[in-house]
Amino acid sequence: MNTRTANYCLKQGFVNIKRNKLFSLASIGTIAACIFLIGVIFTIIINVNFMEKKVEQQVGVTIFFNEGLSQQGIDDIGKTIKSDSRVKSYEYTSAEEAWEGFKKNYFKDNPDLAEGFSKENPLANSASYTVYLKSINDQKAFATAMEKVQGVRQVKYSNPTREFLTNFGKMLGYASIALIIILLGVGIFLISNTVMIGISVRRHEIKIMKLIGATNSFVRAPFIIEGVTIGLLGSIIPLVIIRLVYDRLIDLIMTKFGVLGNSIPFASVHQIFLVLVPLGLGIGAGIGLIGSIVSMRKHLKV
Structure with a gap:
């Protein structure tokens, strides 16, 4: 050609689009709603x-030790953690570091209250390893394995958080x-009818x-072009709308919900539209192509 x-x-x-304004607008509106x-x-x-x-990176599995466990025993547990292929990284927190962190979080406004514990560490048995896994889906299996390790008293992990995010994504998809x-x-259906009208109008010209x-x-x-x-x-219309609304919506959440909004990580516009633009345009063009083919096979005998 x-x-x-x-x-x-x-x-x-x-x-053809201009000639069939009503059906064309109805088709565009329906596709826009679909793509939106x-x-x-x-x-x-x-x-x-x-x-x-982000949860995988920020929320770890915390492993506590039996009371009175020697440093050698703690180091052996660390070696076991290090040898596990599911582990991305891990860090050790001593009882003293745990107490200092607790004081900063809970006694920062009233430091005098912490002075009552100056002679004795109330978190003496809270030394722990915090383990970050490569995949949050491995938390339960890893925690179960670590509970069987000699010297381990308790294993805590954020299974409810993982289950909520996973189940919410599945439910939304279904x-x-x-x-x-x-x-x-x-x-x-609407595009095939729009094309059909164009075929009917131009039938004599086609002959x-x-x-x-x-x-x-x-x-x-x-x-097909029609x-x-x-x-x-x-597809272009809803993509533009989503692009204009997304940043404003994120800013609104950050402003209205304060600390909660700041603690929730959101994907950037670039991350979303890097996939959404070709996906939306592809689906829109695909719907138009299929509708045209369906109508031509039914009404255009050439």
Whole structure:
């Protein structure tokens, strides 16, 4: 297909959209709603995964020792931790360091209250290893294994946090699949009807083109361009809206929820749109292409 033919097909595709304004707008609106829903769900899922990764980095498994355990016993436990392939890093906290940290957190406004414990460390048996794993999903198995190690008194880990993030992501994904399928189906149906109207309007013109030797691809190209263009327009609109709203929403959360908002990690716009833009445009163009093909197979006999 040469440049002149391509320009003609492109022009006719836009003419078809303009000619069928009502159906075109309905198709664009439906696709926009579909892509917007996909974009919102995708953004939430990305942030849930991002939070889960941050939890992996920030929340560790804490291992406490039996009372009176010797330094050699503590070192042996450290060697066991180091040899585990699931471990990313670990650090040792002595009883003295645990008490100093406790005082900073709970007695920072009333340091005089801590003076009553100056002769005796109330956290004398709180020395521990804090272990950070490569995957948060390994916490339970790692904790179970460490509980069997000689000299280990207790193992604490954030299993509820992991389960909440994992289950929330799964629930969101399952609940959204049905809605997305319905909207995709409606989008394809509307685009196929829009293209069908264009075929009906140009039926006489198509017959003439076929009589003078027009190829099947030449006849079909404007309708494919029409469907794909509608799909792309329907996907660009929600992508722009999500892009404008995302930063403002994050700022609002940070402002309104204070410390809680600052403690929740959010994925950056770049991380989200690096995948969301090609995904959204691809789905929009795909819906348009499928709708065009469905309509041409049913109504365009060339």
